[in-house]
Amino acid sequence: MEEVPQGCPGTGSAQAGRGASCQGCPNQRLCASGAGAAPDPAIEEIKEKMKTVKHKILVLSGKGGVGKSTFSAHLAHGLAEDENTQVHQSGSGWSPVFVEDNLGVMSVGFLLSSPDDAVIWRGPKKNGMIKQFLRDVDWGEVDYLIVDTPPGTSDEHLSAVQYLSAAHIDGAVIITTPQEVSLQDVRKEINFCHKVKLPVIGVVENMSVFICPQCKKESQIFPPTTGGAEVMCQDLKIPLLGKVPLDPHIGKSCDKGQSFLTDAPDSPATLAYRSIIKRIQEFCGHHPPKEEHLIGS
Amino acid sequence: MEAAAAEPGNLAGVRHIILVLSGKGGVGKSTISTELALALRHAGKKVGILDVDLCGPSIPRMLRAQGRAVHQCDSGWVPVFVDQEQSISLMSVGFLLESPDEAVVWRGPKKNGSRLVQGLHAGRADAAWALQVTCAAEAGALIKQFVSDVAWGQLDYLVVDTPPGTSDEHMATVEALRPYSPLGALVVTTPQVVSVGDVRRELTFCRKTGLQVVGVVENMSGFVCPHCAECTNVFSRGGGEELARLAGVPFLGSVPLDPELTRSLEEGRDFIRDFPNSPAFPALSSIAQKVLSQAPARLS
Numbered sequence: 030m031e032e033v034p035q036g037c038p039g040t041g042s043a044q045a046g047r048g049a050s051c052q053g054c055p056n057q058r059l060c061a062s063g064a065g066a067a068p069d070p071a072i073e074e075i076k077e078k079m080k081t082v083k084h085k086i087l088v089l090s091g092k093g094g095v096g097k098s099t100f101s102a103h104l105a106h107g108l109a110e111d112e113n114t115q116v117h118q119s120g121s122g123w124s125p126v127f128v129e130d131n132l133g134v135m136s137v138g139f140l141l142s143s144p145d146d147a148v149i150w151r152g153p154k155k156n157g158m159i160k161q162f163l164r165d166v167d168w169g170e171v172d173y174l175i176v177d178t179p180p181g182t183s184d185e186h187l188s189a190v191q192y193l194s195a196a197h198i199d200g201a202v203i204i205t206t207p208q209e210v211s212l213q214d215v216r217k218e219i220n221f222c223h224k225v226k227l228p229v230i231g232v233v234e235n236m237s238v239f240i241c242p243q244c245k246k247e248s249q250i251f252p253p254t255t256g257g258a259e260v261m262c263q264d265l266k267i268p269l270l271g272k273v274p275l276d277p278h279i280g281k282s283c284d285k286g287q288s289f290l291t292d293a294p295d296s297p298a299t300l301a302y303r304s305i306i307k308r309i310q311e312f313c314g315h316h317p318p319k320e321e322h323l324i325g326s
Numbered sequence: 327m328e329a330a331a332a333e334p335g336n337l338a339g340v341r342h343i344i345l346v347l348s349g350k351g352g353v354g355k356s357t358i359s360t361e362l363a364l365a366l367r368h369a370g371k372k373v374g375i376l377d378v379d380l381c382g383p384s385i386p387r388m389l390r391a392q393g394r395a396v397h398q399c400d401s402g403w404v405p406v407f408v409d410q411e412q413s414i415s416l417m418s419v420g421f422l423l424e425s426p427d428e429a430v431v432w433r434g435p436k437k438n439g440s441r442l443v444q445g446l447h448a449g450r451a452d453a454a455w456a457l458q459v460t461c462a463a464e465a466g467a468l469i470k471q472f473v474s475d476v477a478w479g480q481l482d483y484l485v486v487d488t489p490p491g492t493s494d495e496h497m498a499t500v501e502a503l504r505p506y507s508p509l510g511a512l513v514v515t516t517p518q519v520v521s522v523g524d525v526r527r528e529l530t531f532c533r534k535t536g537l538q539v540v541g542v543v544e545n546m547s548g549f550v551c552p553h554c555a556e557c558t559n560v561f562s563r564g565g566g567e568e569l570a571r572l573a574g575v576p577f578l579g580s581v582p583l584d585p586e587l588t589r590s591l592e593e594g595r596d597f598i599r600d601f602p603n604s605p606a607f608p609a610l611s612s613i614a615q616k617v618l619s620q621a622p623a624r625l626s
Contacts (some may be wrong), residue, residue: 093384094352094489098520144523147349147530149492151466180351180490182380210591212357214382243556248582250549250560254592280561284519284565 075163079196082171084313090204091214093180096235102179106288106307123166128315135166152184159188182221192223193219199313200230207253231268234258239275339480342621345509349528350521351490352515354545357383359487364598365614371482374415379489383420390594396421402475434564466498473502492531500535516546516573518562528580529573543572566581581609
């Protein structure tokens with residue numbers, strides 16, 4: 030087994046990435062870019078900007094296609110149903126797009142002129158975009174900021190956490206589906222959260238069970254061959270916030286851009302969502318930030 | 327930029343290379359990659375699978391190959407055979423991740439003085455964390471070496487499974503494979519608008535990088551209730567065909583939701599051999615047939 034480059038100056042050193050022994054080390058670029066050195070001034074700027082945002086929640090999963098965006102959208106809808114949740118527009122900066130009076134959205138999707146435009150960006154450009162979203166969007170006074178993320182654990186996740194590091198993230202909600210192929214990626218994600226000291230609010234098991242609209246009998250399309258999220262949460266001592274069954278109406282509502290919670294208020298999936306949202310609100314209420322009071326609270 | 331002719335190297339003995347792509351996560355790229363490989367094998371072909379999903383390598387589990395040791399030879403990494411007959415070989419980043427708490431995470435073979443990721447600095451003992459940090463900085467470089475450092479030998483088909491999206495990894499993979507004239511890309515979507523919306527962008531990526539699209543596969547296309555036989559469109563309907571039509575590429579077929587298929591993948595079973603009567607089988611076989619018919623005779 031080979032060692033790290035002899036004479037490695039260490040990632041935090043001023044010589045990081047610049048020393049003679051750094052040549053050929055695959056992390057040279059990372060170190061030379063100053064990742065281990067002085068913090069980006071944007072972090073303080075974002076901390077200031079985020080003072081008007083009471084709660085920040087990241088929605089994560091190691092796995093793709095488990096329902097992060099679906100969940101993020103419906104969490105936002107669910108929270109916005111409380112008329113007391115207010116958003117005010119103040120001053121300059123990018124404006125979020127308001128889909129309801131008290132629900133604003135910012136997405137790279139809005140910046141693309143065609144539905145066929147592909148975002149073929151390397152890491153540094155993606156990081157720059159995320160920095161802009163966090164620093165330059167004028168959210169105004171907001172109760173909740175939900176951050177939807179792509180699958181995996183890479184640039185976007187590291188950036189989001191890094192740029193929000195001074196601004197207090199309440200926690201992360203992790204989405205999974207029941208099968209091991211999903212859980213094995215999700216465990217990596219939970220590991221990531223621990224490493225960056227991001228509190229885990231809990232895990233949501235999505236696409237849990239399918240209830241046939243015709244005969245009402247249950248089927249497991251994505252079988253929990255290793256015990257599903259329940260066993261994983263027990264093993265890792267993390268709360269299981271709830272299980273959402275597969276309801277074909279969810280996909281339809283998303284396709285139409287509507288809130289499934291309003292479209293199908295009596296669905297077992299809606300009931301599951303509401304219970305999960307309540308638990309998230311309770312978590313945010315019981316774990317206020319330790320620093321100075323937020324403006325507007 | 328390299329000349330158009332491929333230099334002799336580890337991919338020189340591979341007749342046809344197919345990439346499996348999607349703009350969207352969780353639509354079944356790894357599933358389709360695995361089943362396509364199995365079906366091609368059953369059609370008598372020698373197949374390799376390259377799993378370049380750095381953050382979520384799923385293929386080892388799907389072929390019951392988790393935790394297998396990887397060896398090196400003079401030309402690079404030796405791919406792992408997943409079957410007794412040695413007709414399917416696999417290389418996945420997942421194999422290189424299987425190291426427990428060690429200061430050095432994993433290393434690649436030396437080739438012309440260059441090295442795959444060598445490890446992190448003392449103190450970062452966790453393999454998974456090390457890879458996450460490396461993903462951010464070096465995904466492109468990692469993939470480039472990973473693609474060219476595997477000693478495949480003679481193969482009829484190499485199926486390349488990718489992570490979702492259009493990023494460093496995809497660009498690096500296409501660039502590394504370009505000298506070997508890939509057959510093209512299989513693009514996977516699910517039926518709903520949200521998926522089609524993402525996968526359209528993937529098709530643009532293919533256009534921009536000069537990657538031919540072999541066709542669109544629509545996965546998770548309906549579920550037949552085992553109790554009453556009613557078919558429900560769990561994830562909407564029609565997206566795959568619509569996407570193929572919009573992009574002017576062939577539509578290769580719809581694969582229904584099939585718990586037997588999901589279970590097979592969980593347990594690393596050969597679905598094509600063991601479940602010929604299962605709902606997903608006809609669609610998967612048909613897709614493999616279409617891929618076989620597209621491959622032109624290649625001069626070696």
